[in-house]
Amino acid sequence: MGLVIAGCRSGEGKTTVALALLSYLVKVGTLVQSFKVGPDYIDPMYHSRICDRPCRNLDPVLTGVDYVRSCFAHHCRGVNYALIEGVMGLFDGINRDNIPDFASTAHIARILSLPVLLVIDCSRLSGSVAAIAHGYRSLDPRVKLAGVILNKVASDRHLELLTSALEPLNLPVLGILRRQDLVSFPSRHLGLVNPGEIAQFRAIIDKLAFMAECCFDLSKILPLMQVSNPTEIANPLWSQITIPAIKPRIVIARDRAFNFYYQDNLDILQDLGAELIFWSPLEDTELPENIQGIYIGGGYPEVFAEELAANELAKEALKLAIAKGLTTYAECGGLMYLSQQITNFEQKSWSMVGILPTSTIMSEKLTLGYRKVETLRDNIILSKGSIVWGHEFHRSQITTPPVQPVFKINNHYEGWHIFRVHASYLHLHFGGYPKVATNFLKDGKPPYL
Template identity: 40%
Template sequence: MSARGLLVGAPRSGSGKTTITLALLAALARRGLRVRAVKSGPDYIDPAFHAAATGQPGLNLDSWAMPPALLDHLAAAAAAQADLVVAEGAMGLFDGVAGGAGRTGAGADVAARLGLPVLLVLDVSGQSQTAAAVARGFIGHDPRVRIAGVVLNKLGSDRHERMVREAMAPLGLPVLGAVPRDAGIVLPERHLGLVQAGETADLDRRLSALADLAEAHLDLDAIHAAAQPLLGTALADPAAALLPPPGERIALARDAAFSFVYAHVLAGWRAAGAQILPFSPLADEAPPQGCDALWLPGGYPELHAGRLAAASRFLEGVRAFAASGRPVHGECGGYMVLGTAITDAEGARHAMLGLLDLETSFARRKMNLGYRAARLLAPSPLGAPGARVRGHEFHYATVMERGADAPLAELSDAEGRPLGPAGSRRGSVTGSFFHAIARDPLSPG
């Protein structure tokens, strides 16, 4: 690998990881560095902001969902086209599931496997000397993970900063940033996390302000110097772990209603020789001619349900595509649009494609969250019968009706507890709430 890298972590969510990461990315890119950003875990919102800050595609690395060799491969591919790789952890640095060693989904797994030193972001509001005790715990918690320095976030005053720095001094841990409480820039949020990058007003201005914040409050030279060469090597043939392309020419719904598909999935399809042709359901576009597979990704169709219900060219085009026997697959939001209807948060019911016997509602919200291990029950764009796929589910839709359609897969959670049959299939049309991330190379198909 040619690039050096580090991982931005924290004791918990809400510490300021995303703000500090985006500030760091924007400032280093402004200096002319080729920066590639990585999100540890399955989150799909942050990578779009990372891409906006760096001008490079976002990337997810997930130690639970991805076989270790695939994680190495994707990291190597990112490093080959960058001067610096900056990874952002999820939740707390060591937070994950009860998986095997190095397969918990925690940011610490990614840091350890790739040899990434950690820049620890500490929210020191409401504490002073105690911040040093927290840092001391992180230094000694896991010998695989090296804490390279800390950023003190949400400082209340010069005196506050002095007290924390004095407490940190005996640790020998460099303070590589000190950010005042009033310097933070909050990005707008929605029920599944941040508002999408493409919907954020004045995003360029916000990123420029974050770069200014980094120049003023982070020791960018020292942070860059703390980065270390990434470990791991590229696979000669990563296809065994990547999702297979569902066709040679893939019609991909792509707009504000269908915004989520993992970058490594698309890259894997292209590497396998597939051509991806995007189209916009919100612009009432039908799937492009000449495609042999159709993919409806996740996103926020419930926010645009009225427009989708009125998009006649889109609806009829997808129905004709399915009637031809060509495969159609929907994930999460795409799965809901394949159903009969979506009821929005205000209680209005909107008719959808009706290709699957599924009706969902956001008027009665219920959070569904967690890793999913799937064993496919029938041929689908995700693989052959018996193939095993790992992915993630996160939505607030309530299933009001699931009819007689056969299930797509048998699911279990991250700890192997069975969750029963899930998803739907009818003819060439399939769908599921879980977003597929990678397949098990040892499984059939």
């Protein structure tokens, strides 16, 4: 079994509850595997930092339902507890395949037959909490609500009103978080600041663990999270693909500026035979030797644009390697790094690698959502006519659209295929499209450096 932490909506406190439970379990020395519903990169970084093991995304839009089941079963092997942090409100998903809440937290709970712990923000209600809890429990009887966590409780009197209202429902209150108990995390324009940038993160983990111990009914919550010898179901999709005879050396750009990667993507590349070499566009001045490709993921290049621009040796080394034919896969932040320049929120412009014939400008407009796209031309990862689902999440805009775009998204066109470069705002999960990974590795045949 395992436990799903859900909320009535975004901002209810489910991340705080999830991190508190993870912190407590790590503190007492037990193994716990965490998961995150949806395409998010940032919350999983917090999970991974606390647990010292990668958090896994569960997203049937990007990967399909079978992969969700396989991923959960595979990564629950050998651990004592499993916890899934939900996304948005419990039933917030998309209407697909005749399922009105496809890819919602409730959908994941149904797929995996797991109980749900509902976090309710009580800061602006008292007796109405019963109507909320009753509605969430009764809307879909297939979703088993194990109890509630009352968040932002103001006083003992407030708590009395809340618990009295809930009593007729016979729905267990498994945790109470007072307003003064809350732990806050710094944030920026795409969400929370990455945990690696928080100097006092260890102290925050200690406070979260103490909060779980004091504020939650762990005697009832932990048995719900307990894993008992999960059965592996279906081999991962990529295991059915032939591994290349030559082990390709692939560079992964990873540092404070670039860190939006699905761990499964990196694992799939390794399972297909790749040797991964981590490289920092911020700190390193030259590329590793004998490499066949580079993967530049998303992140916050706009925040670190001045530092990226100052590392001229790294930019020149990458530009030269790409000009010589280095296979390059760039998503979102990677696209920004390969452009001519980045203009940040303060309207300051910084020179980047300069491979793509466009610049990127930060704006207040948030581009966010799943995208069903058609591939318009052959490129290093997909053949013409391929249909894939991806996800966009950015506040930057390009200044010049591609003349020969790679993707059609409704009536919008985007993506570049230049030299052996694929650059797009679209994030893809290789679990849903293992051919993306195999094509990327096959394209980078000879070593270019």
